[in-house]
Amino acid sequence: MLDNELSSTTCKKSFARSISLFLQDIFDQLINGFVEHKIGTTENFLSTALVQSLRQNLHLLFESKKMQAAGIGNQAVATHNKLIRSDVIFWLDRSHNDIFENEFFDLMDAFVLHLNHTCYTGINGYEFHYALYEKGSFYTKHLDQFKSNDSRKYSMIMYLNDDWQNADGGELCVHHQDEPLQLIAPIGGTSVFFQSNELLHEVLVTNKPRMSITGWLKV
Ligand code: OGA
Ligand code: MN
Secondary structure (H helix, E strand, O other), X not given: OOOOOOOOOXXXXXXXXXXXXXXXXXXXXXXXHHHHHXXXXXXXXXXXXXXXXXXXXXXXXXXXXXXXXXXXXXXXHOOOOOOOEOOEEEEOOHHHOOHHHHHHXXXXXXXXXXXXXXXXXXXXEEEEXXXXXXXXXXXXXXXXXXXXXXXXXXXXXXXXXXXXXXXXXXXXXXXXXXXXXXXXXXXXXXXXXXXXXXXXXXXXXXXXXEEEEEEEEEO
16 A cells, blocks of 8 residues: 555544544545545535635635635745636635634544544645635646645545536536546535545636635645
8 A cells, every 4th residue: 555545445444533423424425435436525524504604704805805816836836827727715724713714624633533543644734725716717627736745645625605506617527537527516515535646627617706615634
């Protein structure tokens, strides 16, 4: 088995922890989906109430002009190339003392503990940002790991959209090897989990504002 890669044979199925069975089941949906299909999804990682509160945070950040154009690659070589991606972002941080961001981080801490305990992944850090794709925005096909820094091991995206329709576009389009494209609609409450250096993916043009929290589990 290679470094941090998960495999179904090495994931211990049970481990006594203090998180609820409900959360364990949600976490395992993400992990098992990843082990079996290279990408895990679940509907209940964030509660409906937390989705709503984080969406409200994002709205306020956008209105107060705190969301910034996202870079490509690490900050030093950021090109702000609108031809590659056209979303705007804002990094979450516990120092903001925002109860909903902290609730989000508590949940992520529980997920990382569960992942490390069941799959020996050795994750010891993470970074997450809010992302807003305005109408007409997209992110072309890419991997999430930088060429110059391989610390990003797993990618997670949590959608915050209310009432998303098929015609709204903005799907996460996953390019599997030797398999049809997989389209995931950014429906509020849906979360996805995959390995950052493995899955090529893109965000298709969105026909209305598209909101998410996106980030990476790191070593
Ligand atoms: C990213 C990304 C996908 C999405 O921010 O790197 O690929 O569905 N986002 O928002
Ligand atoms: Mn990506």
